[in-house]
Amino acid sequence: MKQDNKNSIRKISIILIAIISIIIAISVLGKTTQLTQLKNNTNTQMMGYLIKTDNGKLIVIDGGLKEDAPNLLSKIEQEGGEVEAWFLTHPHMDHVGAFQEIVETSDIKINKVYTTLNELSWYEQYEEYRNPKTREFFQTLENEKIKNNLHEVELNEKIKIDNINCEILGIKNPEFTDNAGNNSSMVIKMKIHNKSVLFLADTGVESGQKLLKNQKEKLKADIVQMAHHGQNGAEKEVYEQIKPKICLWPTAEWLWNNDPGTGYNTGNWKTIETRKWMQDLGATENYVEKDGDITINI
Ligand SMILES: [Zn+2]
Known part of the structure; x- marks a missing residue:
């Protein structure tokens, strides 16, 4: 009789342990992070990414033009209206315009804004002709809603946001005064589950x-986000080192096809050449901004 009781207890214990293990496995394995490449809402190239972490925290990278703000804002509001971290890679309007519009016109909460910025005078000296609105962007950073939440990143800085481990691989490079603003872009590597x-x-x-x-x-x-909208950015040697399987292209349709309105591959952009590089490197999946908002589950 005693032996029977012992056996029963042992059996029940084993069943309980098995059930608990299954519950833990489902809760860990079942979690996904959603990475959304945002569509361009005008015919202009832009860049914007929205990431929803395992536990529903939001991370934004850039966001696009002012005209792209409504699409991004509605997504943020649907998820509760709070952004945990907003990375601004460089102060060009096709990247920070939507951020400016959202800060100035909405009441969403932004907990941290990560930047890498040269002095305003540097931007005005080296690229005033192509980007006259940098001064307005610097003024937005003075906005009461965010001015105490700014963080200037350091090279190789590690930032953990929920389940996502970020490392800053590139920051401003004031020594590069040609293509100045672009060459001072923030480069971010994220580890999300078992993917980078x-x-x-x-x-x-x-x-x-x-x-x-x-x-x-x-x-x-x-996964790699293609440099400078997929053309005339980083060279092939950089992608050879990255060896991606998936490419994210913040690329408008005309740019994807190198078509200024006179037919496929008749323009001066280098997108077709860059697409060929990636094909040669075995990157078989391409997600392109022109095709709308695209979400990848990681
Ligand atoms: Zn750009």
Whole structure:
């Protein structure tokens, strides 16, 4: 009789342990992070990503033009109206315009804004002609809603947001005064579950070479955001080191087809050449901004 009781207790214990293990496994394995590449809402190229972490925290990278703000804002509001971290890669309007519009006109909460910025005078000296609105962006950073939440990132800084481990692989490069703003883009690597995602922003040829020189071992990633909207940014050698399987293209339709209105591949952009590089490198999945908001579950 005693032996029977012992056996029963043992059996019940084993069943309980099995049930608890299954529950734990489901709760861990069942979690996904959603990475959304945002569509362009005008015919202009732009860049915006929205990430929803395992526990529903929101991360935004750039956001696009002012005209792209409503689409992004509605998504943020649907998820509760609070952004945990907003990364601004560089102060060009196709990246920070939506951020400015949202800060100035909405009441969503932004807990942290990550930037890498040269002095305003530097931008005005080296690229006033192509980007006259940088002063307005600097004024937005003075807005009461965010001015105490700004954080200027450091090279190789590690930032953990919920289940996502970020590392800053590239920051401002004031020594590059050609293609100045782009060459001062923030480069972010994120580890999400067992996948890595590399955001190159508008990395140019020079800052791409610097990445290759200083961060070579860290560049490998499963998913890459193509530099400078997929053309005339980082060179092929950088992508050879990244060896991605999936490419995210913040690329408008005309740019994807290198078509200024005169037919496929008749323009001067280097998108078709860049697409060929990625094909040669075995990156078989392409997600392109022109095709609308696209969400990848990681
Ligand atoms: Zn851009």
